[in-house]
Amino acid sequence: MKRKHNQQLKRDQIWNALIILLENRPIEKISIQNICDTAKIHRTTFYNHFYDIYDLLGYGTEQMVSGLIPEDILEFNTDAMSANITHYISRYRNVLANITRAGLKDHLLSITDEAFENYLYKTIAAAKDAYSLNIPIHVTAKFYCAGLSQLLYWWVSNRDMSEEELKSQVDEIIQLIKHSCIK
Known part of the structure; x- marks a missing residue:
């Protein structure tokens, strides 16, 4: 051990x-x-x-993304989720930009999608009595995680955005996801 x-x-x-x-x-x-x-x-x-x-990058990007959504967020806690995403972007902006410029954006998107999808699925499923859509939860999770992952890397590349503006947009997106699928 x-x-x-x-x-x-x-x-x-x-x-x-x-x-x-x-x-x-x-x-x-x-x-x-x-x-x-x-x-x-x-x-x-x-x-x-x-x-x-590249083996190191594979290991490291998975470590970074695993910190994006801690396991202890088991409910749709919009404040915690927003704070984590904002911190992740602020902390790793240059690192992520350099990794994506190296042609590894697809790898990052893949593991980010998986992290978001797992989080969204777990949180929506935990509130399934309040789930307001007529499509399966896993489809909803896939839909929102794809947009969230793409936005994440757009926010990383948008260097003119202030941290306050970034936090405001992240807050709004997370609220939109929550309110569109949970009554």
């Missing part, structure tokens, strides 16, 4: 080094050695945990 914990910590350390680097430069200008230097590890340590930089 301790070994697994240490491996997870090392993987997170390497991912955090890549996040630091992605804040200021695109992925194609980052080498494994840059990551190792930033993480203060040897190259063999990197390769003990990841096959290459």
Whole structure:
């Protein structure tokens, strides 16, 4: 158990080094050695945990998105959901922009869609007595998550938007989703 914990910590350390680097430069200008230097590890340590930089990106993007919707939000808590999305965009704006410019937008959209869809399905299903639509809940969840994921990356790329404006739009979208399908 301790070994697994240490491996997870090392993987997170390497991912955090890549996040630091992605804040200021695109992925194609980052080498494994840059990551190792930033993480203060040897190259063999990197390769003990990841096959290459894209393996690290796959791991890291899943870690980022898993933090987007914490498991403890089990009800349609619009304030918490809005706060999480706004924080995610603000925190990872440069990182996400550099990842999407590297041609990995489809991967990010796929895991983001899955996270949103799981959240929406669980929260709508939990309130199924108040569900107001005549279509299956999983169809509703798919519909809204696709739009939410696309908006997420539009908000990331819209650098002229203030954080207050971003939060206001996120709040409105989350409220719209809730009120359109729950009485």
